[in-house]
Amino acid sequence: MDHKMSRSPWVIHYDGSSCNGCDIEVLASLTPLFDAERFGVVNTGNPKHADIFLVTGSVNAQNLPVVRQIYNQMLEPKCVVACGICACSGGVFRDAYNVIGGVDRAIPVDVYAPGCAIRPETVIDAIVEACGILDQKETVMRAGGDPLTVGGAATWDGGVELGEDGFVAAAGAGAGVDAGTADGAPAGKPAAPAAAKEAE
Amino acid sequence: MAHRSVIPFGPQHPVLPEPLHLDLVIEDDRVLEAIPQIGFVHRGLEKLTEKRDMHQFGYIAERICGICAVGHSCGYASACERMLDIEVPGRVQYIRTILHELSRIHSHLLWLGLLADAFGFEALFYRSWTLREQILKIFESTCGGRVILSINEIGGLKHDIEDSELAGIVQTLDAMRPDYEALVHTFLDDNSCGERLHGVGVISKKDALNLSMVGPFGRASGVDYDVRMFGDGAYAGLAAFEPIVATDGDCYARCQVRCAEVTQAMDIIKELVGKIPHDGIGGRTKLTPADGARGEVVIEQPRGEAYYYVRGNGTKNLDRFRVRTPTSQNLAGLTHALQGVLLANVPMIILTIDPCISCTER
Numbered sequence: 055m056d057h058k059m060s061r062s063p064w065v066i067h068y069d070g071s072s073c074n075g076c077d078i079e080v081l082a083s084l085t086p087l088f089d090a091e092r093f094g095v096v097n098t099g100n101p102k103h104a105d106i107f108l109v110t111g112s113v114n115a116q117n118l119p120v121v122r123q124i125y126n127q128m129l130e131p132k133c134v135v136a137c138g139i140c141a142c143s144g145g146v147f148r149d150a151y152n153v154i155g156g157v158d159r160a161i162p163v164d165v166y167a168p169g170c171a172i173r174p175e176t177v178i179d180a181i182v183e184a185c186g187i188l189d190q191k192e193t194v195m196r197a198g199g200d201p202l203t204v205g206g207a208a209t210w211d212g213g214v215e216l217g218e219d220g221f222v223a224a225a226g227a228g229a230g231v232d233a234g235t236a237d238g239a240p241a242g243k244p245a246a247p248a249a250a251k252e253a254e
Numbered sequence: 255m256a257h258r259s260v261i262p263f264g265p266q267h268p269v270l271p272e273p274l275h276l277d278l279v280i281e282d283d284r285v286l287e288a289i290p291q292i293g294f295v296h297r298g299l300e301k302l303t304e305k306r307d308m309h310q311f312g313y314i315a316e317r318i319c320g321i322c323a324v325g326h327s328c329g330y331a332s333a334c335e336r337m338l339d340i341e342v343p344g345r346v347q348y349i350r351t352i353l354h355e356l357s358r359i360h361s362h363l364l365w366l367g368l369l370a371d372a373f374g375f376e377a378l379f380y381r382s383w384t385l386r387e388q389i390l391k392i393f394e395s396t397c398g399g400r401v402i403l404s405i406n407e408i409g410g411l412k413h414d415i416e417d418s419e420l421a422g423i424v425q426t427l428d429a430m431r432p433d434y435e436a437l438v439h440t441f442l443d444d445n446s447c448g449e450r451l452h453g454v455g456v457i458s459k460k461d462a463l464n465l466s467m468v469g470p471f472g473r474a475s476g477v478d479y480d481v482r483m484f485g486d487g488a489y490a491g492l493a494a495f496e497p498i499v500a501t502d503g504d505c506y507a508r509c510q511v512r513c514a515e516v517t518q519a520m521d522i523i524k525e526l527v528g529k530i531p532h533d534g535i536g537g538r539t540k541l542t543p544a545d546g547a548r549g550e551v552v553i554e555q556p557r558g559e560a561y562y563y564v565r566g567n568g569t570k571n572l573d574r575f576r577v578r579t580p581t582s583q584n585l586a587g588l589t590h591a592l593q594g595v596l597l598a599n600v601p602m603i604i605l606t607i608d609p610c611i612s613c614t615e616r
Contacts, residue, residue: 069272071295074612075320075401077271078364082390085367085383099268117273117294120265146314149305152298171320171401 059105059131059192060185062094066104068124070157071147072111075171076138080108083174083181090178093185101127106184108177109157110137112144115221118160118214125161130201131191133184135165138172145170154214154222162210256281261597265294269372269601272611276604280597288592288600290585296615300575307570308334309408309538318577319613320401321364324350324357325555326613329577331406332487333562337549338408338541344488344531346410351488352420352526353393353403354553355519359427360389361556362512362519365608366441369509372605373450381437388430392423410536420527427520438513442506451506455591455603458503467587469558469580470511471607475503481554491529492522508606542570555580557608579613 069077083090084097098104101124113121125134136157139145143156157163164187167180191201202208214222258281265273273294279287299314306314315330316323328350335342367382390400396415397403405412441447457467462475472479480497482489489495498514500507543566551562558580567573588607595603 066266067271068266069295069612071297071615072612073317073320073323074272074610075317075323078320078401081271082383082387085387086380087384087387099266101266111295112297114294114296116296117265120273120294124266146317147297147299147302150298150302152296170317171399173400 059188062096063105063133063181063185063188064096064098064103065106065108065181066098066101066124066128067108067110068121070109070111070113070117070121070141071153072138072140073171076110076140076169079171079174080110080137080177083177088174088178090174090181093178093182095181102129104128105132105188106181107132107134107161108137108181109134109141109161109163110172112140112147112153112155113157113160114152114154115216118154118216121157121160131188131195133164133187133191134161134206135167135180135184136163137167137177137180139168139170142166142168158206158210159213161213162205162207164205164207258286263288263600263604267601269368269605270609270611271368272609274604274609274611276592276600278592278597278600283597285592285595285597285600288589290589292611292615294615295612299616300577303572303575305571308543308566308572309570311572311575312406312408313404315575315577316402316404316406318579318616319610321361321610322357322555322557322560322579322613323402324353325553325560326577327404327406328354329551329553329560329562330564330575331408332553333549333551333564334408334543335539335549336551337543337547337564337566338539340409340536340539340541342410342536343533345414345533346536347487348491348526348530349411349415349535350406352415352423352523353397353405355523355526356389356392356423358519358556359516360386360393361608362516363389365512365605366437366509369602369605370441370447372601373447375447378437378440378447381440385430385433385437388426392426395419396423407536407538409539409541410534414535417530420530424524424527427523431520434516441509441513447509448506450602451509452504454505454599455595455606456502456504457587457591459501461590462503462587465586465590466583467558468583469555469608470498470508470515471558471584471587473497474500474507474511476501479559481552481559486553488526492525495522505602505606512608542566542568543572544568555613557581557610557613558583560613577616579610579616581607581610581614584609585614 187205263276275291277289316327363386370378459476545568547566561578563576565574
């Protein structure tokens, strides 16, 4: 029998620090006008039931552990979709003092879906793209491989780590995306972004 | 034997699309106390005024919340206009108010849908949201965006909404009415809806006043307060305005108030479209605020009274931007309403205050 995850992907939605605009559009994409349910998409509140994780909004020190926890509770194969520009990079709030950056500062992201606010068509498009990755992951897993070699996890730089006080080391905050993707080593961040911030 | 324990509610919970965390202290299945914990959505955007100039900040202000976006951008723009002493044309005020009332309809329909979802009436949830799409279609055809419209500038509008488009809006709303009335009939008269809503989470008028509750949440408890009744801006052009008030203070009354407010908003839009003046749409001002100039505005958001404060410092950046949103007022009422209720009713009560966490935390 031909097993395919993508025939009925269940999604879970979490609002990082979004303005609600993307959240209501994610929900709107499931309602009859756009009707993502015709692809078998079901919205669930339980991470253990979900295949695709739709995250809206950027991450901050308070919600970063929550995003990670939901991600870790989900079972492989799983996919992460960053919904909206804030989830992709921090968006207009990128320079705000309490924003660390996009969702890829917390967990590996497989599909980046831009927009402010994201349009329901884009949400559906991203879910369909994520379904393809789910299928790839499933094939790899059936062959005895590691699902982390597929999708965003394969190239992920590890994001940011919170210190014991629950905060990101001061200099890393707010400039995470640049530093993270440039050198790929979270430890190498502090000096340059701090100087850049001072200069502003 | 009564057994006492603490249950964490949220931040990820299916009833709300937003992260709100509550520690529920329960005895058997009765809630003794609810302790809210917030900060999951805090971005610190009031401080962004230091990095973005006055005009750029309009876009940030609009993104305080994606549901009340129109109200926030109108509130910010009018506060800045007061600070700069600009008198905007009447048409600008009318169009802002029409869009604001449209967003009230979309916000209340969204809430009605979530309410239906919370008590497990999935079909009703879909009906409400399908109806809401018609309002979003109006937004899309007149402004380009579905939730974030970006039509306001400090000193006017970015583009006009033609009279023919305004007539089209009224036509759409008129066509929606029968469907909407059928929807309200289900919410207010259906037995299964009534059973879930009647007598749940009651707040008396005295408590509502003591807890400074605002918006439909307060009006459902008999608090006769709606910022629109002061007749600021285009509301002055209305022949009459009466806040919609209910007296029971339970979940049913909150549903009743919001249902009636949608019809009221439709009437307001119809009246304003009939009276709209043709005196231009203004445009982005070139003025810079004087050092210490201040502007304050209070508007009625879908969720209640919102207060905007701006202060200039002689540069293009604002010295201070402050907004007090309705949900921060209503959180005290929420924790009060949760005392002594059954655990099974908690999601319903949290939902009926219509919390907007991203407004509250910014």
